[in-house]
Amino acid sequence: METLAMRQSRFAATGAFALAGVLVLGGCAASGGSADEPVTLTFWGTYGNGGNSAQTEVLENELIPAFEKANPGIEVDYVDMPYDGLKQKLTTSAAGGELPDLIRSDIGWVAQFAELGVFKQLDGQMPDFEDLANAVYPGTLQTTSWDGHYYGLPLNTNTRVLVANQSALDAAGVAAPPATFDELRALAAGLAGKGIAAFADSGLNAWNVMPWIWSAGGDIADEDLTTSTGYLDSDESVAGVQLLVDLYQDGAIPNLITGNTGATSTSDGLPSGEYATILDGPWMQDIWAGQYPDFTPIYAPVPAGDGGSISVVGGESIVVTEATEHADAAYKFVEFTQSEEYQLGMAKAGQMTVKPEFAAAQAEIAPYYEAFSNQLETARARLPIPQAGEVDTILNTELVPAFEGEVSVKEALTAAAKQIDALLAENQ
Structure with a gap:
């Protein structure tokens, strides 16, 4: 399978972000943060599409507590929003400098907000990013790319x-x-x-x-x-x-x-x-x-x-915003979203895994997933441009x-x- 390094070598280097000044105007500054100090990560998402659902229940009652137990001193505050409202909230918050640490982003938004300097580049920044990137379906990773770099990791996926x-x-x-x-x-x-x-x-x-x-x-x-x-x-x-x-x-x-x-x-x-x-x-x-x-x-x-x-690939990505003051802690949560516990926990609630290694276990949860997992082996991303x-x-x-x-x-x-x-x- 093509590795991350091989994929990156195909990108043309095209310079700095055209609108990275958004961060300056918003007063945002990226800080490394430290998981050794008590921190609270704010995570915006649409698992419940603005209401209660099996997905939000699994996230809030099982997965986040499991992460917090394994990472003392890091708490995650999940904020659920309507799907149609998240992009609007993200746009207005970016202009006002009031962004969360983490976002469950539609794959179609990644390039747009990466260009604006809102989403944090992960390759070359996040520990073990290359190993994590090489473990997902290639088509899903394509959806997180922009301007020769990667601004998230696939969180859940689907295809037709x-x-x-x-x-x-x-x-x-x-x-x-x-x-x-x-x-x-x-x-x-x-x-x-x-x-x-x-x-x-x-x-x-x-x-x-x-x-x-x-x-x-x-x-x-x-x-x-x-x-x-x-x-x-x-x-x-x-x-x-x-x-x-x-x-x-x-x-x-x-x-x-x-x-x-x-x-x-x-x-x-x-x-x-x-x-x-x-x-x-x-x-x-x-x-x-x-x-x-x-x-x-x-x-x-x-x-x-x-x-x-x-x-064609669909789904959502997990991204870290440039506004975070707790980058190290945010990276730990991103890595957790790629784990078997998180991926199969969400598969039980109706979200497809982004990792081929979990496809067989996912099919045991729901046999019809197998056809989609097989198709994801060759599925591709739409143009990753703003x-x-x-x-x-x-x-x-x-x-x-x-x-x-x-x-x-x-x-x-x-x-x-x-x-x-x-x-x-x-x-x-």
Whole structure:
């Protein structure tokens, strides 16, 4: 497996943070701190999404007490927030210099706040960081990177796999979910005229389209994040999107994918038999168990193209803020989050582990996790840049006309690549 040092050697050195002065304005100063002195670490997160949950109960009643017992003199004060409100709180607090020591950050926020100088660089700073980084799924570590360095460690993860409805597969005369692009096309042909869509998805963001592009052998940018042109509009990337466009234009994918809010959602369309397959994550298991108790989802890898079967990484990271005055104590808690006790404790509460070594034990907790753990072996991160939200807007805007037949897939991806080039240039 590629090591941290190997990954870092691929980054281009691009200079200092553009907006690191935020810390000066906020009066924040990073201090080494000492775990030998009594300290209290403030930890912001969204485990309960603003309320009580099994995850917050495990954290507050089992895991934090275990950490405090093993580390006398360090207390952890966990503050739960609504998911939608945490980023706003983080933004306003950074400007006012009132940040916590630790944050459970959405992976999409890491590059943005690293650029602003809010999150602390961990590689080269935190003891044993390289060993900890080498122990997680490579795709999850990618989500913590920015400007050649790492600003957190993966805390929990997820990915999308193909989920199928067996009755819909039976209607097409196939026994198993499609394992390849060609088998997905065959499934669509077998369902033609039967009122069942072969596949459905709810958008054209990177979360939606990158599994198809990567699996076709394409990519969104070069490894050094300097250009999208030549990658997003390559023949391989075009082939991945063309598969979806062809199926859409043949009526095998509903217009939910292009933004029709009146279409049946994937969460309802799959168990009802309206859709044969979708891409989704492990959180759906409990949702379907409550809403569709007679439905048994079938989990399978993303259909493989010339690039293999590759999906996209989701989840959260654990980060240390530059405002902390107790860096050493914060590092100890970050290291604890990577332990078997923490990772499997949260797995029992519905969070997937970021470490392959715990995958088998996690599958004993819930067997359906196995399909997701297997997919995580090759899953990749979306572009780790501060403008990731703009990338999603570009992809949606440019790809919808291709699905509607107004432009070719090549033209759509070329237009998107040029706009993404401009975003990448801002970070050089």
